[in-house]
Amino acid sequence: MTDWLLLDSARRLLADTCTYEAVQAAETTGWSDPIWGALQRSGYTDMTSIELEDAVGLLTLAGEHAAPVPLAEATLAGWLLGTAPGGRVSVAPGGELRFDGGAVTGTSRRVPWGRAVERVVVVIDDRAVVLPAAGATIEPQANLAGEPRDLLRFDRARPEDIRPTDQDVRELGALTRAAMMSGALTAMARLTIAYAGERRQFGRPIAGFQAVQQHLVSIAQDASLVAMAVQGAARAAQQRRAGFEIAAAKVLASQAALTATRAAHQVHGAMGMTQEYRLHHFSRRLWVWRSEYGDEQYWSRRLGEAVAEAGADQLYPLITGGSAVI
Amino acid sequence: MLFEATDLTAEELELQTEVRAFLEAELPRGTFHPGLGMGAPRDREFSRKLAARDWIGMTLPARYGGHDRGAVDRFVVTEELLRWGAPVGHHWVADRQTGPVINRFGSDEQKQRFLPAICRGEISFAIGMSEPEAGSDLAAVRTRATKTGGGWLLSGTKVWTSGAHESDWFVVLCRTGEDEDRHRGLSQLIVDLHSDGLTISPIAFLSGARDFNEVVLEEVFVPDGLVLGEIGQGWAQNTSELAYERGGPERWLSTYLLVEQFLRDGGPAAEERALLFLGRATARWWALRRMSLSVARMIDAGEAPAVQSALVKEMGTRFEQDLLYGILELVDCEPGLEAADPFQRLLAEAVLSAPSFTIRGGTNEILRSVAAKGLSAL
Numbered sequence: 001m002t003d004w005l006l007l008d009s010a011r012r013l014l015a016d017t018c019t020y021e022a023v024q025a026a027e028t029t030g031w032s033d034p035i036w037g038a039l040q041r042s043g044y045t046d047m048t049s050i051e052l053e054d055a056v057g058l059l060t061l062a063g064e065h066a067a068p069v070p071l072a073e074a075t076l077a078g079w080l081l082g083t084a085p086g087g088r089v090s091v092a093p094g095g096e097l098r099f100d101g102g103a104v105t106g107t108s109r110r111v112p113w114g115r116a117v118e119r120v121v122v123v124i125d126d127r128a129v130v131l132p133a134a135g136a137t138i139e140p141q142a143n144l145a146g147e148p149r150d151l152l153r154f155d156r157a158r159p160e161d162i163r164p165t166d167q168d169v170r171e172l173g174a175l176t177r178a179a180m181m182s183g184a185l186t187a188m189a190r191l192t193i194a195y196a197g198e199r200r201q202f203g204r205p206i207a208g209f210q211a212v213q214q215h216l217v218s219i220a221q222d223a224s225l226v227a228m229a230v231q232g233a234a235r236a237a238q239q240r241r242a243g244f245e246i247a248a249a250k251v252l253a254s255q256a257a258l259t260a261t262r263a264a265h266q267v268h269g270a271m272g273m274t275q276e277y278r279l280h281h282f283s284r285r286l287w288v289w290r291s292e293y294g295d296e297q298y299w300s301r302r303l304g305e306a307v308a309e310a311g312a313d314q315l316y317p318l319i320t321g322g323s324a325v326i
Numbered sequence: 327m328l329f330e331a332t333d334l335t336a337e338e339l340e341l342q343t344e345v346r347a348f349l350e351a352e353l354p355r356g357t358f359h360p361g362l363g364m365g366a367p368r369d370r371e372f373s374r375k376l377a378a379r380d381w382i383g384m385t386l387p388a389r390y391g392g393h394d395r396g397a398v399d400r401f402v403v404t405e406e407l408l409r410w411g412a413p414v415g416h417h418w419v420a421d422r423q424t425g426p427v428i429n430r431f432g433s434d435e436q437k438q439r440f441l442p443a444i445c446r447g448e449i450s451f452a453i454g455m456s457e458p459e460a461g462s463d464l465a466a467v468r469t470r471a472t473k474t475g476g477g478w479l480l481s482g483t484k485v486w487t488s489g490a491h492e493s494d495w496f497v498v499l500c501r502t503g504e505d506e507d508r509h510r511g512l513s514q515l516i517v518d519l520h521s522d523g524l525t526i527s528p529i530a531f532l533s534g535a536r537d538f539n540e541v542v543l544e545e546v547f548v549p550d551g552l553v554l555g556e557i558g559q560g561w562a563q564n565t566s567e568l569a570y571e572r573g574g575p576e577r578w579l580s581t582y583l584l585v586e587q588f589l590r591d592g593g594p595a596a597e598e599r600a601l602l603f604l605g606r607a608t609a610r611w612w613a614l615r616r617m618s619l620s621v622a623r624m625i626d627a628g629e630a631p632a633v634q635s636a637l638v639k640e641m642g643t644r645f646e647q648d649l650l651y652g653i654l655e656l657v658d659c660e661p662g663l664e665a666a667d668p669f670q671r672l673l674a675e676a677v678l679s680a681p682s683f684t685i686r687g688g689t690n691e692i693l694r695s696v697a698a699k700g701l702s703a704l
Contacts, residue, residue, distance in 0.1 A: 024475075066703050076596070080498050119619065136605060144561070193701050197702075207698075210691075210694075210695065213694060213695065213698035214694050216698055216700070216701055217637070217640065217694045217697045217698055219638070220328070220637065220697070220701050221637055221641045224328050224329050224617060225610075225613050225617065225641070226613075227327065227329065228329055228331060228613050228616045228617050228620065229609075229612070229613040229616070231331035231641035232331060232333075232612070232613065235333065244612075245612070247605070248608065248609035248612050248613060249609075249613075251605060251606060251609040252609055252610065252613055255606075273422065279419045283567045296606075297602065299599070299605065299609075300601075300605030300606045301601050301602055301605060302605065303604070303605030303606075303608055303609055304600070304601030304602055304603070304604040304605030304606075305515060305601055305605075306591070307604045307605065308589065308601060308604060311589065311590075312586050312587070312589040315585070315586050315589055315608070316409045316582070316586070318608065318612075319608060319612050319615060320334075320342070320405075320615065322612060
């Protein structure tokens with residue numbers, strides 16, 4: 001059962017802390033102590049005590065408020081390790097790492113907030129390995145949304161913990177991104193609908209024009225479809241490995257990232273192109289999250305292969321039953 | 327949040343299994359020409375068999391021959407019938423909209439008379455809404471009923487009346503009040519399609535097929551007992567009837583069988599882009615179905631999901647067309663209505679009927695207007 005109390009208080013906390021100014025500031029400094037501190041004090045950074053479905057709900061809210069902190073990574077680390085590593089933690093989505101005796105050497109690329117965390121979880125073969133960030137050489141980088149995505153070089157780093165894992169980091173990573181994208185799409189839809197109701201041209205709100213209404217409807221459809229997909233994926237993942245549902249959710253979220261930002265920007269006109277107006281907190285995140293942990297093409301192909309392998313007689317059972325069928 | 331996530335319960339999944347087993351036994355693949363969604367052929371015998379399983383008029387009250395089931399149960403049965411290409415034409419309109427509307431607005435006498443026969447899969451209804459000058463602007467209907475002893479005399483012309491020549495009755499939206507009273511002057515009458523003064527003429531589809539009709543009414547006598555609901559309430563009743571028409575599986579399954587046949591013929595083995603197409607299509611079907619199911623769940627909870635239904639129908643019908651055009655880009659195959667090859671035949675039927683997906687039951691432009699008005703709930 002969904003824990004509405006938990007999600008409601010998280011919504012309030014994020015709304016209070018992730019203000020326009022706070023998100024802008026985090027982009028400049030690469031970290032936000034006030035936001036992370038507030039989440040940590042309320043226990044939202046230790047996802048192992050939270051049901052998967054609620055964790056996905058929490059990440060959706062993080063996306064809805066453009067929270068500039070590695071909440072997705074804290075979640076992912078908990079899922080991979082089965083325990084909370086504690087403190088500020090990130091997860092390396094990729095790189096080249098190898099065991100050298102009991103130590104780890106190599107490079108992790110695009111590590112979210114690598115510069116600001118205490119430890120990094122990397123997956124080497126079928127093991128989730130916790131490495132101290134302190135020993136790494138860090139090259140700060142960022143994505144288009146101004147989120148730190150750093151390059152970390154480890155030289156004979158001593159793991160703090162090693163646990164066997166059968167989890168697919170790409171699949172679970174895609175679920176975190178799809179969830180945040182769902183939230184960002186909802187925020188973008190609300191912002192755009194409100195703006196169209198207020199902005200007047202030719203003597204009336206632009207929401208009164210049918211051509212503008214079409215954009216609003218299409219954004220609402222994208223946001224609703226992705227929300228349904230993410231919630232469906234979370235429900236399935238709560239019960240079993242949900243490769244089908246997660247793939248579908250990431251395909252749809254990545255498609256919507258393009259169609260919905262296009263429509264939202266069109267409705268906002270020049271105002272949407274400025275830094276002072278908040279639309280870009282969502283549109284820029286959607287543009288980068290769509291390719292993190294596999295883009296629309298990657299997941300469409302994986303899904304298409306599963307469909308082709310299941311065959312014609314299984315096509316409809318797959319549409320209704322998803323990963324319970326394959 | 328406009329939609330709430332929902333899954334089928336164990337009982338609903340059991341119903342799904344029963345319907346699948348019924349169809350496999352009754353209509354084994356390869357033994358019949360499947361139809362595309364709700365455009366599937368009419369088959370009285372099949373409708374009767376379905377009724378014998380209690381799968382027609384499911385949501386109607388048991389005391390009128392129905393089965394006291396919910397919208398979700400009906401959803402489960404409907405999606406399986408449509409994706410199988412089953413011949414649902416005979417009972418389709420009565421089961422989906424006329425039955426529920428008579429149950430909601432009709433007199434006890436009308437319910438006794440029509441509902442049990444609908445639930446047995448016997449009688450068939452058509453829809454008497456559109457006119458030459460009243461399409462999307464339905465309140466512009468001109469067909470008029472004037473009071474006479476014991477009933478009404480109905481005159482006017484209805485068009486695009488699907489299946490009128492093979493149906494028993496139709497519900498006619500007509501004018502009973504003053505002209506200046508655009509909405510309040512409308513009423514609904516239940517009209518026998520075999521009445522004196524009623525002429526049905528075919529309007530051939532662009533393919534030459536017979537489905538559409540023009541129905542001309544010349545002083546057709548309709549007894550008082552066949553006024554549906556209240557005189558002057560036709561607009562409100564009709565709006566609720568349209569809501570039954572929207573948001574169901576028939577709005578995203580019309581081209582399903584084309585894709586299934588493509589897969590059956592080994593289409594994807596040939597190309598990478600076919601795999602991408604299948605992946606995208608399946609992802610969208612899965613999520614759209616969840617939205618559509620959520621609409622049915624809302625109806626069972628007593629809500630009126632008009633905005634949600636409009637959103638689903640608008641995107642579902644566009645998706646039906648996108649699937650066809652996506653398939654056409656993948657195959658080098660001439661569509662053929664008379665072809666022996668099932669894929670060629672389905673392709674031909676889809677090409678010829680696809681433009682209607684985004685028109686029938688309310689154009690996508692109108693649906694967007696309906697949806698736009700309710701978006702503040704997001």
